[in-house]
Amino acid sequence: MLIDRCAHASPWRRISPAAKGLFALAALLGAYLAPSPGLALGLALGLVLLTLAGARVPLPDYLGAAAPALGFLALGCASLLFSLGGPGGLAPRFLPEALDPAARLGARSLAALAALLFLVLSTPLPHLIALLRQLRCPEVLLDLMVLCYRMLFVFATVFRDGRTAQAARLGHAGARRSLRSLGLLAAGLLPQVWLRALELHQAALLRLGDGPLRFLAPSFPRARQELAWAAAGSLGLLLGLGVLA
């Protein structure tokens, strides 16, 4: 929800998703090819600044969107740096020889994360799906993406309403009741999923949609220029990394 809100609020949502996708791809490649952790961190910092200043994503929202991935990354680096077991029993043991690989992995991952966040925080998902459609992604995958994205918000609303109704009748007074109420809510959602699937199928049929779900994305009148700018920026980024290396 946070990512979706940022993407729809960003002034860069009007920029061609192909241009932003190309630049993000170049940044991902740069993260992978960065010869040193320092350069990868520099790239990550540049991308973060670009997203905050250019795409106008508020810092708290950025940190909120990055937090889960940063948590996984911290866990991954810690598992490289520390070992459990050995002569000291189960106490964690620091591995100095893992410092280098952990720094490389951490810095590259941060840069890759920043590249992806740049793309998703400035591009609404329907635009990304439209881009994937242009790139000839299989229709069935696109249909699933469209429906999952739509249903995510429908069921978030149903879940929130159900939870509020339970709370209003003391369904969440205490841990045991709360657990029971959540179970009831989850069980209640299942038939609703089936019903909603049937209803959406009927709705699609009424508008002659008996095949793949086809939509027309908004047009981006300056897409060519933006793509050219993105290509130049991508080339500059990769060349810059090469020179600094």
Place this chain on the structure above:
Amino acid sequence: MSGEALLRFAAVCQRYEDGSRGLEECSLSIRPGSRNALLGPNGAGKTTLLLHGVGLLRPARGQVEFQGRPLDYGRAGLRQLRQRVGLVFQNPERQLLSASVYEDISFGPLNLGLPEAQVRQRVEAALGAVGLADCRERAVHQLSFGQKKRVCIAGVLAMEPELLLLDEPLAGLDGPMRREFEALLEQLAGQGITILLSTHDVDFAYRWADDLHLLAEGRCLASFPARELPRQQALLAAAGQALPAVLGLHRRLADLGLLPDEPPRSLDALLAALDGAAPDLKRNPA
């Protein structure tokens, strides 16, 4: 209500799989270019009737006809029908397939096989018609309930149907939204689109519709021009509907000799009639 019907239900019977009644010998006709309101209590069969109108349900007995021909329930027949008849569900969440306003409206015209330029033209026209031109870039989950309903209508309008079926379009709308919606309905009817809608709002139905259809327990009790409603009070009561407020008020004022016997269709019309009678009232206040 003479002349060839655009849509006709001829003694349609249908039961749902759980045994509950859908329609029972239900017969009614919709004239081309007319504004029609279905009135009836919950469970009367209003939604079921609308689903039959687009071939989503099939009668067990009786038949549904479009332009004098029985519906063809084959794939090609239904495709042809749904190019000409559009249905807007009561709950917009049931109808919106895409999370993007622009994309969702484009869904129908794309399925008609129209070229991209024409689809874009139709989407823009539909957005303009429902007053959502500024929302084209927004996600549907960011819209209000009323705006979602408008997106649903735009999605159907973009297919340029001849007959528009609306299931309780005013349900859940606040006062200003209802007024906007009524203006939209007025505009659509003005474009020559035949409209059939279900509603519980007898005041609105009397004010807006050309023809009223009263449903109860799966049957159509009566169809008549809306202007005849003052003379159909018994049928109205049988369909579980109250008399429009304006008629009660008019009756009292007419009994007092303040207004002529011809009843107005809306409070605005009644106020205008009172204003017209005001000079007389001033001359003869008693």
